[in-house]
Amino acid sequence: MKAEPTWTVNDAEEYYGLKRWGGGHFQVDAEGYMCVRPLRNERTIRIHDIIKEAKSKGLSLPLTIRIQDMLRTRVTELNEHFRNAIQDEGYAGKYRGVFPIKVNQLREVIEEIQDAGKTYNYGLECGSKPELMIALAMHKDPKALVICNGYKDDDFIRLALYGRKLGKEIFLVVEQLSEVPRIIAISKKLDVRPLIGLRIKLSTAGEGKWASSSGEGAKFGLTSPEIVDAARRLKRAGMSDCLQLIHFHIGSQVPNIQTIKKATVEATRFYCELTRMGFPMRLIDVGGGLGVDYDGSRSNYESSMNYTMREYARDVVYNIKNVCTDEEIAVPDIVTESGRAIVAPHSILVTEVCDRISKNSVDFKPGKKKKRNVILRDLEAILENAHNSTPLERYHDALQKKEEVNNLFSLGYLNLSERAEADALYWQICQQLAEIGKAANYTPEELENLPKMMAEQYVCNFSVFQSLIDHWACDQLFPVAPLHRMNERPDVDATLVDITCDSEGKIDEFTDVEDVRSSIRLHGLKDKQPYYLGVFLVGAYQDIMGDLHNLFGRVNEVHVFLEDDEEDDFYIEDSIQGFTVNQVLGFTQYDGHLLTRQMKKQVDRATKADRIKPREGTRMLDDYAKLLTGGTYLST
Incomplete structure (x- = not known):
């Protein structure tokens, strides 16, 4: 039998996809530990060391680790890509990005993003009264924007106009036509000139999981007749000068750059038309949609993206400039609301495997009866392939015998020990056939599901519903990998199950460059040795949207920074206790x-x-x- 080649950390990086989805931020060191590279340079932090430090502070797993320097890296990269694209295209406008608070409302996250964005006058976007209250209080840069989206009641509008009185460049983006008369009335009552934008329902529809938030059937935005109506109302109210921005959104996590290009072109036409109607238009807000390559395939698959951040910036700038040049209209400043792309990479969920569920968990030894039931002898013959059958024939025979076993037991012709022996033999056959299928060039369709069926279930100390709600709710894929022992060959095909009393509390779909894996190869568990897994790219939406299924609360959390010196050292600036039972x-x-x-x-x-x-x-x-x-x- 040919010996397997030696397993290396390079094999681990390749199998778990670090170089594809990791964006240069993750690697495995020579001793098999997962490391993070916050600045994408030579400085690394062992995630295992962060866990040890957190435990020394009394924080147990599950644990959310926030690599704060990665937030700064992402904010800088987004702004620099737009700055470079504007310079290369000779674009006369500026880039004025905002961070959508809804993607991660946590104070420490917002503070770090704002600090990183000071140089670029990076602003904030809000979609509710509580988020607007955050934005008003934390927004301190008069050159940075505040964009107000979402449904707005009178209190929301009044609060935003207070921001105008304080000298903030705060835009009320009209989502529904009914907001226009209320904005006009409240503005006149408060004696303040509002800044107004219109959200447009484009004919261009998005792609991916969140495509329904775009197109002509979308929940938000104005149709072309409503845009004309809103424009007329503002003119009649003497507020033509207030309308200065158009906004569109084609969905979160847009996988295909062609969709972004089409939407940008269409929206720019609206911008030019409103300019011709006499409105002092000066901003196009292209909304969110900048994706995250969760599976590393660099494709237009819904959990990926077929473009880079650099390409995204260049295409937005180029297409706006191209349309405006054709229309002989001055180019606008460009606003984006990229949230997922900023915060997703910085957060890692760490959990410990606390148990395993296996169909072959019991080393069953059959009894020594002289007269064994014939069905047990038949199953043993299938296991030993006594008739030299093909894998598919053996599987069909095993299925038939398994059905006979169940019927005989129900009718009282098999006792519990015989049933146990029969079941053990059946699962041994299935395991054997699954291993044969992995090595075969061709696997019959009926046998393709065997590896998934035989995969062990690793029980992990966390709740999918609390920490990975998007995986359960909309099948969002997140990369999963061990945090240590990566210099050892993984030899267990497994799926992950959480500790909630719900069969949906599981991860049985994993990222892969070609397709979605139904299991992931992990290491065998060792007695009295913890086995840590990391779930990556979880910094967008998961923190806030999690629920309290089974009353499992928010997990413990640490915020990690690199030391200021040049050593590969880190410190935990802040730690937050998870929810107590009380x-x-x-x-x-x-x-x-x-x-x-x-x-x-x-x-x-x-x-x-x-x-x-x-x-x-x-x-x-x-x-x-x-x-x-x-x-x-x-x-x-």
Whole structure:
């Protein structure tokens, strides 16, 4: 039998796709540890070392690690790509990006993005009253924009106009025609000149998971008749000078650059027409959509993107300039609302494998009866391939015998030990056929699902619904990889299941350059040795959108920075405790003190009835109270 070639860390980087989806930020060191490169230079941080540091601070897993320097890297790259494209194209306008708060509302994230964007007058976008309140308070640069999207009631409009009075360049983007008369009325009442934009429903539809947010059937935006109507209303109100921006959005995570090009061209035509109608147009907001290559395939697949950030910037600049030149209209300043591309890479979810579920978990030894049931002998013959059958024939025979076993057991003709032996033999056959299929050049269709069926389930200490809600809700793929032992050959095909009481709490689709994998190869578990997995590119939406399924709360979190010197050292600037049991109970209108009081009454009754000893009852109450202040996840 030919020996397998030696496994190297290069093989690990290739198998787990680090160089494809990692964007130059991740690598494996010589000892098999996953490392992050926040600045894409030679400075690296072992993620395993961050875990150890966090544990020394009393933070248990699951753990969210935020590499704050990566936020700065992404903000700088986006702005520099637009700056370079503008310079190369001889574009007369400026780039004025804003970060959409909805993508990650956490204060530490917003602060770091704002600090990184100071040089570029990088602004903020908000879509609700709470987000607008964040933007007004944290926006300090008079040269940076604040863009207000979403449905707006009178309080929202009034709050934005207060920002105008404070000297902020804050735009109210009209999403529905009914907002126009209210903006006019409230502006006149407050005696303030608003800055107004119109969101346009383009005929160009987006692609990918969020395509429904674009096109003529979209939830937001104005049709061309509504645009003309809104323009007339503003003119009649003497507010022609207030309309200065158009906005469009073709969906989050747009995979195909051609869609972006078409939408930009169409929107620029609207911009030129409004300029001709006499409005002092000066900004085009192309919205979000700049993708993240989650699977590293660099394709127009929904979890990927067939373009780079540099190409995105160049195409937006070029197409706006091209249309404006044709129309002989002065080019506008360009606004983008790129959120996912800024924050997704900086966040890593770390979980520990705490158990495994395997169809071959029990080393079953059959009994030594002289007269074994004939069906057991038949299954043993299929396992040993006594008749020299093809894999497909063996599978068909095994399926037939498995059905006979189930029927015989239900009718009482097989006892439990015989049923156990039969099941063990069947799964051994399936495992053997799955291994044969991996090495074969061709696998019959009926056998293609065997590796997935036989994959082990690694039970991981986290909740998909809390930390990876997009994976459950819309099949978003996230890269998964071990954080250590990468210099060892992985030999277990596995899927991941969380600790919630829900069969949907699982990850059974994994990134791959050619297709979606139904399992991922991981290392065998070792006694008393933790096995850590990282889920990457989770910094967009997951933090806020997670729910409290089974009352598993927010996980512990650390914010990591590189040291200022040139060494490969880091420090944890801030750590945030995850939710305690008492906190999540409070979210569902329970009071921990009242629950403890009710427990005490039950303990007292049990003590009086002599069902438990007083000391035992006291210990029960102490444990109950202690658990209220503890975390919601497993203690590993």
